[in-house]
Amino acid sequence: MNENYFATEIKQFLARVVRETIDIQKVSGLVLTGGDISVSIIRALEATGIEVKRQLADLVPVGILRGGPFDGLSVITK
Numbered sequence: 001m002n003e004n005y006f007a008t009e010i011k012q013f014l015a016r017v018v019r020e021t022i023d024i025q026k027v028s029g030l031v032l033t034g035g036d037i038s039v040s041i042i043r044a045l046e047a048t049g050i051e052v053k054r055q056l057a058d059l060v061p062v063g064i065l066r067g068g069p070f071d072g073l074s075v076i077t078k
Contacts, residue, residue, distance in 0.1 A: 011037055015044035022070065029074030038077050045070045050077070 018030070018041050032038040042050070046068030052061045056076060065073045 007036070011040040015040040019044040022073075027073070029076070031076045031078070033078045045073075047071070050075050 014037055030041070032041055042065070045065060047065040047070060048067030050061070050063040051066050052063040054062050056062050060076065060078050062074070062076050065071060065075055
């Protein structure tokens with residue numbers, strides 16, 4: 001097993017935890033960090049992307065998920 005294997009396993013685990021959590025507990029939004037982890041979580045939520053609404057700060061977009069069962073959920077990425 002190499003470093004990529006473990007990185008993939010960690011990303012998938014975190015994405016499953018987020019999905020399972022918001023399946024049972026309503027949340028008003030998510031703050032996602034790390035590009036690869038953010039993408040894994042967005043995929044786990046079955047979203048097709050994020051519609052950016054504004055910038056909270058440089059390189060910190062605020063938006064909403066589009067597509068899937070969580071369409072319209074607020075998201076901040078960093």
